[in-house]
Amino acid sequence: MGVQCVDCVAAAAKTQRPARTALGGPLRQGRPVVTITFIAICVASFVAQQVVPGWTSRWAFAPFIGEQEPWRFLTSAFLHSTGGVFHILFNMIALWMVGPYLEGLLGRARFAALYLLSAVGGSVGVLLLASPESLSWYSGVVGASGAVFGLFGAVLVVLRRLGRDARGILVILALNVVIGFVVPQIAWQAHLGGLAVGAALGAAYAYAPARRRKEVGIGVTVGMAVLLVAVTALRYLTA
Numbered sequence: 001m002g003v004q005c006v007d008c009v010a011a012a013a014k015t016q017r018p019a020r021t022a023l024g025g026p027l028r029q030g031r032p033v034v035t036i037t038f039i040a041i042c043v044a045s046f047v048a049q050q051v052v053p054g055w056t057s058r059w060a061f062a063p064f065i066g067e068q069e070p071w072r073f074l075t076s077a078f079l080h081s082t083g084g085v086f087h088i089l090f091n092m093i094a095l096w097m098v099g100p101y102l103e104g105l106l107g108r109a110r111f112a113a114l115y116l117l118s119a120v121g122g123s124v125g126v127l128l129l130a131s132p133e134s135l136s137w138y139s140g141v142v143g144a145s146g147a148v149f150g151l152f153g154a155v156l157v158v159l160r161r162l163g164r165d166a167r168g169i170l171v172i173l174a175l176n177v178v179i180g181f182v183v184p185q186i187a188w189q190a191h192l193g194g195l196a197v198g199a200a201l202g203a204a205y206a207y208a209p210a211r212r213r214k215e216v217g218i219g220v221t222v223g224m225a226v227l228l229v230a231v232t233a234l235r236y237l238t239a
Helices: 006-015 035-049 053-058 072-078 085-106 108-126 143-160 168-180 188-207 208-237
Strands: none
Touching: 006 053, 006 072, 035 053, 035 072, 035 108, 053 072, 072 143, 085 108, 085 143, 108 143, 108 188, 108 208, 143 168, 143 208
């Protein structure tokens, strides 16, 4: 029976290319840590909303204050309605439904960028569709729905790219869109903004040439961030 040299095996392992998913994400075993982290932040923030005075008003987004405190475009996505657990429960279930799948396919970095930029896109959607002459300009908005809709948009594109059945996601997406317009006090504007950003990023990540995935991923992510900032600045200048 032969004996393998430990150093030789280690050197050979370094020369092998790491296994990748169909969309270029590194194959990893174990838990979807980014998805779990986002859920943990939302839950921790929800607890803080219950016990820390002013926590919600400190981080919630409203168009009238976004120009002076731009971090609210993102922090509002980690807050939820304090009137019950259903708002956060539904969002976290939806995040868990699609988050691990996308995180595994895209890798942690692109998935995190997708989620966070979709969250910002949701707030930008609220800003663009609000009027300074109406209450919508001064109404606070909270919830991870914009980010979740971004994941819905991305997974829809990804499934189409991989030739898999996307009808289930289409049904869920259609139902949530209808609910956003029918049920009062739901920021459907955030849904549309997050959906648009998520679908655009998902398409770029999914259809990038295999040899240029890293460059395309970085370029599109930075470009989307710049676009969101530019659109936001233009909206405030013309408000």
